[in-house]
Amino acid sequence: xxxxxxxxxxxxALHAAALVADFVAPYPASQQARSLPWAPPSRxxxxxxxxxxxxxxxxxxxxxxxxxxxxxxxxxxRYPVRFFVRGEPYTWLGVxxxxxxxxxxxxxxxxxxxxxxxxxxxxxxxxxxxxVSLFAGLxxxxxxxxxxxxxxxxxxxxxxxxxxxxxxxxELFLALPWFYLLLGxxxxxxxxxEPWQSFALLVLAIGLLDWAQPARLVRGVAASARQREYVLxxxxxxxxxxxxxxxxxxxxxxxxxxxxxxxxxxxxxxAEITLTYLGFGISDGGASLGLxxxxxxxxxxxxxxxxxxxxxxxxxxxxxxYYRLADALGGRVGHVAT
Amino acid sequence: MSGPWLLEGRGLARHHPxxxxxxxxxxxxxxxxxxGEEEVLAVLGRSGAGKSTLxxxxxxxxxxxxxxxxxxxxxxxxxGDDLRRARRAVQLVFQDPARSLNPRLRVEDVVTEPLxxxxxxxxxxxxxxRELLARVxxxxxxxxxxxxxxxxxxRQRLAVARALATEPRxxxxxxxxxxxxxxxxxxxxxxxxxxxxxxxxxxxxISHDAALVAHLADRVLVLDAGRVVEHGPVRRVxxxxxxxxxxxxxxxxxxxxxxxxxxxxGEPEGVRPGTPLxxxxxxxxxxxSLQAALLVFSVSLLTFLLMHVAPGDYxxxxxxxxxxxxxxLEALEDRFCLDCPFLERYGLWLRSVARGELGYSxxxxxxxxxxxxxxxxxxxxxxxxxxxxxxxxxxxxxxWALAGPGSFDRIMGGLxxxxxxxxxxxxxxxxxxxxxxxxxxxxxxxESPLLLRLALPAAxxxxxxxxxxxxxxxxxxxxxxxxxxxxxxxxxxVGPLRLAFRHALPVAANxxxxxxxxxxxxxxxxxxxxxxxxxxxxxxxxxxxxIRNNDPHLVLAPLLASTLLLAAGNLLADVxxxxxxxxxxxxxx
Numbered sequence: 001x002x003x004x005x006x007x008x009x010x011x012x013a014l015h016a017a018a019l020v021a022d023f024v025a026p027y028p029a030s031q032q033a034r035s036l037p038w039a040p041p042s043r044x045x046x047x048x049x050x051x052x053x054x055x056x057x058x059x060x061x062x063x064x065x066x067x068x069x070x071x072x073x074x075x076x077x078r079y080p081v082r083f084f085v086r087g088e089p090y091t092w093l094g095v096x097x098x099x100x101x102x103x104x105x106x107x108x109x110x111x112x113x114x115x116x117x118x119x120x121x122x123x124x125x126x127x128x129x130x131x132v133s134l135f136a137g138l139x140x141x142x143x144x145x146x147x148x149x150x151x152x153x154x155x156x157x158x159x160x161x162x163x164x165x166x167x168x169x170x171e172l173f174l175a176l177p178w179f180y181l182l183l184g185x186x187x188x189x190x191x192x193x194e195p196w197q198s199f200a201l202l203v204l205a206i207g208l209l210d211w212a213q214p215a216r217l218v219r220g221v222a223a224s225a226r227q228r229e230y231v232l233x234x235x236x237x238x239x240x241x242x243x244x245x246x247x248x249x250x251x252x253x254x255x256x257x258x259x260x261x262x263x264x265x266x267x268x269x270x271a272e273i274t275l276t277y278l279g280f281g282i283s284d285g286g287a288s289l290g291l292x293x294x295x296x297x298x299x300x301x302x303x304x305x306x307x308x309x310x311x312x313x314x315x316x317x318x319x320x321x322y323y324r325l326a327d328a329l330g331g332r333v334g335h336v337a338t
Numbered sequence: 339m340s341g342p343w344l345l346e347g348r349g350l351a352r353h354h355p356x357x358x359x360x361x362x363x364x365x366x367x368x369x370x371x372x373x374g375e376e377e378v379l380a381v382l383g384r385s386g387a388g389k390s391t392l393x394x395x396x397x398x399x400x401x402x403x404x405x406x407x408x409x410x411x412x413x414x415x416x417x418g419d420d421l422r423r424a425r426r427a428v429q430l431v432f433q434d435p436a437r438s439l440n441p442r443l444r445v446e447d448v449v450t451e452p453l454x455x456x457x458x459x460x461x462x463x464x465x466x467x468r469e470l471l472a473r474v475x476x477x478x479x480x481x482x483x484x485x486x487x488x489x490x491x492x493r494q495r496l497a498v499a500r501a502l503a504t505e506p507r508x509x510x511x512x513x514x515x516x517x518x519x520x521x522x523x524x525x526x527x528x529x530x531x532x533x534x535x536x537x538x539x540x541x542x543x544i545s546h547d548a549a550l551v552a553h554l555a556d557r558v559l560v561l562d563a564g565r566v567v568e569h570g571p572v573r574r575v576x577x578x579x580x581x582x583x584x585x586x587x588x589x590x591x592x593x594x595x596x597x598x599x600x601x602x603x604g605e606p607e608g609v610r611p612g613t614p615l616x617x618x619x620x621x622x623x624x625x626x627s628l629q630a631a632l633l634v635f636s637v638s639l640l641t642f643l644l645m646h647v648a649p650g651d652y653x654x655x656x657x658x659x660x661x662x663x664x665x666x667l668e669a670l671e672d673r674f675c676l677d678c679p680f681l682e683r684y685g686l687w688l689r690s691v692a693r694g695e696l697g698y699s700x701x702x703x704x705x706x707x708x709x710x711x712x713x714x715x716x717x718x719x720x721x722x723x724x725x726x727x728x729x730x731x732x733x734x735x736x737x738w739a740l741a742g743p744g745s746f747d748r749i750m751g752g753l754x755x756x757x758x759x760x761x762x763x764x765x766x767x768x769x770x771x772x773x774x775x776x777x778x779x780x781x782x783x784x785e786s787p788l789l790l791r792l793a794l795p796a797a798x799x800x801x802x803x804x805x806x807x808x809x810x811x812x813x814x815x816x817x818x819x820x821x822x823x824x825x826x827x828x829x830x831x832v833g834p835l836r837l838a839f840r841h842a843l844p845v846a847a848n849x850x851x852x853x854x855x856x857x858x859x860x861x862x863x864x865x866x867x868x869x870x871x872x873x874x875x876x877x878x879x880x881x882x883x884x885i886r887n888n889d890p891h892l893v894l895a896p897l898l899a900s901t902l903l904l905a906a907g908n909l910l911a912d913v914x915x916x917x918x919x920x921x922x923x924x925x926x927x
Contacts (some may be wrong), residue, residue, distance in 0.1 A: 174856075175633060175908065177900040180881060181862035184641050186883040188648040188895040190655075229438035232399050233497075236430050237504045238422040245449075251442055254519035270761050274867055277763065278882055296767060297773050297780060297871070312764045318757035327755070 004328020009145040011321045018072035018131040022090035022216055025124035031088065031111055033119030036061060038069040038305050041114045044081065047291040056081045060108035069304070079108040114297050114307035125287055126311050130281065132195075133289040136202050137269035141261050143207025143212050149257060153216025157226050157241070157249055166326065167219065173212035181209060182271065186280045195286030202275065205267050214260050218253045225252040247280075259330030273315070289315060343410025344540045345396065345428065345508050346372075347371040350405035352391055352564075365563035366402070373508065380551035380572060381544045385559035392561065395806035397430040409507075423819040426452070429501035433513035435493035438483035445471070445496060446481040452503040452862045453724045464540075470499040474529060481691045489523030498529065508672045509533070515550070527554065549587045552576050560584045623633045630905030634898050638691075639684065641894050642827065646680045652890070653677070659888050662700050665757055668687075671696055687891065696898075697891030699884075705895045708880070713899045716876035720865050720903070722792060723799035728808055728854075730800065735811030737840045739819060750812075754805045762802030762864045766871045769794045769801075773872075781872075795872045802828040803857065810853055823844065847918050855911030858904050 017024050033039075039061055048054035057080040059073035070123055087104040088095050110112065110125035155166040176262045185205050193201065225231060231248050239247075269289065275281035276290025284291060290312035296302050352366040364396045365388045373379050385388045395399040396407065396878065398421060407414050415423045432438040439448055450458075450467040458466065471481065485493055485673030490553040494514060501509060511530065516521040531554070545551050551558060551572065559576045560568040560583060567581040579585040645652050656662065667855060670676065673688050674697075690697050696705040738750045738780050773779040774796055780786040818824060819842050827841050877896035884892035 002349075010432050040423075048484045056406060075734060094560050118559055127831070159401055165343075172629070172636070175629065175859070176637070176857055177897070177904050179866055179878075180897045180900045181637065183866075184893055184897045185644060186635075187881075188641075188645045189349075221555050228440075229432045230440045230682065232431065232438075233432065233438050233500070235427075236397055236425055236456050238426045240422065241456065248440055265759075270763065273761070274763055277867075280885065284450065293763065296347075302767065302771050312767065315764065316760050319761060320756070321416065323759055330840060335376075 004325050007324035007328065008319045011318075011325060014130075014318065014321070015134060018127060018134050020092070021124075021127035022092055023097065023129045024098065025085065025121070025127045026100050027121045027124045028088050029120070029125045029128040031105070031120065032123075033115065034119075035063065036071075036115055037117045037188070038107060038109050038118040039071060039109075039115040039119065041307050041310075042109070042111045042307075043073070044110075045078075048077075054078075058104055058108055058110050061118070061310040070219065079104040079110075082112060101168045106114065113310045114258075114305070120293070122307065122311065124290075126314060129287040129289045129292055129308075129311075130314075132287055133269050133272050134265075136272050136288075137265045140203045140210075140268040140271075141204060141264040144210045144264065145257050146263055147207065147211035148214025148216075149218055150167065151211065152215040153222045153250055154254065155215070155246055156219040156222025156224075157218055157222065157245055159226075163223075165221070166215070169218045170212040170216050170219075170246070172277070173209070176209070178209050179271070182206070182275070183278075183280065186275065192283055194231060195282050198282045198286075202272055202281065206271055210268075212255065214264075217256050217260060221256055223248050225249045227252075227298055251270065255330065262322050262326035262329055266319045270286075342408070343372045343378075343412060344375050345371075345373040346408040346411075347392075347396060348406050350395055350407070351393055351403045352400065353403055354391075364393065364403075364564050368405070369561070369564070369566055371396070371559060371566075371693060373542060375507075375540055376538050377539045377557070378534065378543060378555045380555035380557055381542060381561060382546065382548060382551065382556040383586070384546060384583065384587070385757055387561040387583075388564040390512055390548075390560055391564075393430060393510045393544050395544065396508075397428045397510050399430065403515065410467060426456075426504040426505055428508040428510065429506040429579060430510045430512060431494070431497050431501050431514045433516050435517075435692060436485070438497055439493060440502075441484060441486050443484070445476070445482070445483050445485065445488070449499050449503060452500060456504070460729045466503070471496075472532075473502070474499040485492045489522075490518055491525060494518060494526055495529065496521075498533075500517070502533065505537075506539070508542065509539040511543065512544045513546070514543075516545075516547075518768075521639060523550075527609045528660070548576055559721055560587070591861070608771065618916050622916065623909060625876075626905055626909040626912060630902060633901050633905065637897060637901055638894060642680065642684045642687070643896065645890060650761070652888075656700070656888050657889070666700055670700065673698055687894075696895050698896075699892040700889045701883075701887055702892070708892075709895045712875060712880045712896070713871060713903070715874060716862075716865060716869070716878065717903065718792065719795055719799060719869065719876055720861050722796040723803065723852075723865065724861065726796055727800035727803040730804055731807035732843075735808050736815060736843075738808070739815035739842075740814045740834050740838055743834040750808075754808050757801070757805040762798070762808050763867050763871075765801045766795075766868045769798045770871055777923070791874075794863075795868050795874050798868045798872070799861065799864050803861065807853070807857075810850060811846075815842050815848050818842035818846040842919065848915060851911050851915045851918060854914070855908045858907030858911075861907075862900050862904060 022028075042058045044056050044058060046053060046056050057078040059075055060077065060079065061071040064070045064072055081102055081104055083102050084099055087103050088096045089098045090326045091097075102110070109115075109121070111123070114124065116125070151166055155163040163204050182205055186201070189197075189201065190208055226249060228248075231244055234244055234248055271320040272288060273283055273290040273293050276288055277294045279294075281290050282288040289311065292308075293315070296308045296312060347605075348365050348370055350371070351364060353364045367388075369392060371379070371389075372394070381392060387523065389434070391400065395402050398407065409424055409427055443451070446464070446467055447472050448903075450463045453463045453466055462878070468478065469480070471478065476492060476495055476499065480488065480492070484495065488496065491836065493918065494517075497514075498509075502901070509530070514530075515526050518526060527550075530541060532533045533539060543551050555572045557570065558572045559566055560575070560581060560686065562581075562583045568575055568579065568584050576588055579588055617912050650662060653747075656670075656676070673690070674683060676683070678686075687697055693707055696709055699705050699708065701710040734750070738747065741747055746773055773781050778790070779794060780791055815838060821842075822839055824837060827837055866881070868874065868877035869876040870882055877899055881893060881896045883889075884896070
């Protein structure tokens with residue numbers, strides 16, 4: 001098996017799950033079960049009370065009298081975990097569905113990763129939040145790498161004054177304390193933004209601030225591609241600049257760009273998480289990985305409810321996958337600008 | 339010969355870009371060259387005589403500084419469609435086909451590319467492509483392969499097929515058989531001969547091999563140092579050379595390229611004279627300061643512009659904020675004229691910066707007091723984290739590099755890969771959890787001793803730096819440890835520690851010092867998050883507080899202070915780089 005194919009497959013599965021998160025998640029991200037705050041991950045029973053094997057089931061939870069956030073199982077009734085169940089409606093690509101991958105009948109709830117202080121299912125929030133955060137990261141990476149590709153190719157191919165000017169600009173952008181700048185950009189916008197506004201802001205700000213590193217990488221490759229004899233040969237049979245750039249120079253840079261993308265996407269996902277953690281990103285009405293980390297961020301929460309760490313663990317897994325991929329693509333992970 | 343020449347160059351001169359400034363000799367210096375239909379002209383010369391430059395100029399791929407090139411008696415335009423049309427009439431085949439064929443394209447696409455550019459449609463293009471491949475005797479099975487799958491001779495035939503696709507009148511072969519073994523060479527030479535007769539091509543053979551061209555050429559032109567030193571029918575010139583270079587070339591057949599390649603005359607190579615230390619430092623310092631000033635200026639301008647154009651009136655937001663006392667608002671309006679045009683407000687703020695007051699905060703009054711105090715805290719945090727991170731990286735990375743392959747190497751590799759995947763934010767939260775479990779560690783702020791308060795935040799920032807640093811240190815040290823001087827030291831019996839730190843580290847230091855400069859930006863971002871998590875009273879918490887309080891000048895100030903810190907960090911890395919260069923150190927003595 002080729003190096004990194006495992007990481008690529010795992011990442012693909014993860015992104016696919018995030019893409020159809022409404023279906024995989026048993027509940028909507030913001031659906032609250034007010035009677036079940038801080039419920040621990042549901043115990044899935046596979047043994048019937050008589051000791052024989054049974055279809056997996058859960059019990060409903062009952063709050064212990066006078067003890068906030070502590071529960072016991074109501075063993076009087078079993079709620080089997082069923083697949084392809086009817087649940088809350090959701091809209092996907094303009095069509096409304098009601099089928100969820102799994103769930104239990106009303107009366108009990110299945111919280112595979114536990115619930116938060118409002119009784120929201122952490123797994124559902126993780127999946128639906130990952131969709132927003134990953135999409136933001138991918139889009140921002142597309143923007144910054146696209147900008148880097150265009151400017152880097154122009155600088156590397158034409159050289160001369162244009163190259164000089166663009167590279168000075170690159171040095172300037174590389175020397176920016178960019179997270180402070182991101183906060184500075186955020187500061188003058190209204191404190192609470194609609195989720196889609198925060199999303200757009202995040203993508204635009206990161207994409208427009210962070211093009212310098214990819215541009216520098218691309219420029220190096222383009223400058224050396226320009227000198228290749230096959231580029232000269234193509235010029236010899238009448239190729240113009242636009243054709244040479246498109247057909248011979250730009251494709252040389254894709255390997256570098258792909259590696260850079262595998263490094264950039266997790267960085268940008270982290271930027272969303274950090275902004276949201278600080279309270280300037282996506283607000284609590286929406287869903288995002290940052291909101292889950294913000295939940296974890298309070299000392300009493302992280303101390304009392306261990307399952308709030310699970311989203312952080314998922315995040316580490318995501319990053320690990322991306323870095324393995326980058327490692328396999330170019331062996332340049334050490335170049336993550338710490 | 340009657341009528342115009344097929345290809346003619348008159349008084350061609352060419353300097354390589356930048357060479358004129360260095361006072362180097364021109365690559366071509368007034369060369370006249372002519373080529374008739376179906377004629378073979380050989381261009382002979384030693385390495386560096388200007389043969390390849392002549393070939394590229396004749397193929398119209400390099401501009402000439404002076405002189406004219408005529409195709410069938412018509413002068414060639416020097417730009418646009420004219421030039422492109424003319425280029426298709428003269429095709430160049432390069433010495434190394436591995437480099438002149440794009441490795442990413444399929445063989446079939448390589449040969450049809452010129453047809454595609456000429457606008458030949460899909461099916462017709464494929465048909466002609468196959469014909470061309472067949473003409474150079476390349477089997478059809480190869481059409482879907484890539485150039486790197488081909489042998490050297492096949493590649494060169496592919497390059498010839500591609501050159502034929504434009505239906506050229508002239509073929510220029512620049513050492514086109516130099517890299518091939520004798521049987522392949524004969525194959526390509528015969529192919530060119532057939533093509534010349536069949537298509538009435540004019541052929542220019544560029545070579546340093548007099549024996550080869552003796553069989554092929556009608557006329558020969560000998561170049562030396564960019565000038566034509568001999569020119570005439572091939573039999574006459576090679577049999578009775580008049581110029582020493584020609585004589586050397588014909589005599590050197592047995593050992594090609596050995597004798598003729600005298601070292602080019604020029605200034606003797608030597609160690610650059612030492613640059614004065616102070617001068618270098620001052621120059622670097624001025625450059626960095628200039629850069630910092632430019633950054634501060636553009637960042638502040640950008641931020642003001644944002645304040646101005648951001649949706650939702652920011653000034654209105656300040657005015658309607660019930661937390662802001664009326665007299666503070668008045669003072670702010672008074673000094674900074676919140677309703678004035680954008681440039682005027684920016685000017686007022688600049689003046690306040692020039693006075694050293696750095697703007698006016700709603701909460702703190704003049705920004706300068708609180709800013710420098712907070713910047714100091716950030717400096718303490720980032721400096722101690724940098725120190726901690728680098729010490730750990732040097733110790734662990736040194737051990738890792740010295741250990742070589744083995745289980746320790748695998749463990750460290752896995753550990754750094756895992757650590758790299760834990761975002762700094764999560765590391766900081768984990769450490770916060772540790773603080774919550776350990777009674778004598780403060781959760782942040784408070785009255786505990788500085789060292790205790792500093793321990794966890796510094797560890798959190800250092801942990802986010804460590805994995806990448808560790809990889810770099812190991813890579814740089816491992817490379818230096820493999821260098822011959824390190825092997826020699828090992829042979830002399832130098833111990834591992836001395837080997838790593840006395841011998842290898844100074845050599846490995848340069849890339850690491852550059853890394854120090856590059857990582858400052860990431861360091862500041864990491865410390866911002868850590869400050870907020872541990873309530874460390876630095877620039878990060880100040881920024882967050884300022885945004886929450888709608889305090890415009892206080893948002894700006896930490897941004898500028900962090901820019902300055904960044905510039906200072908880069909300057910420090912520069913200075914260390916200069917100090918680590920022994921030649922510059924020597925110069926100072």
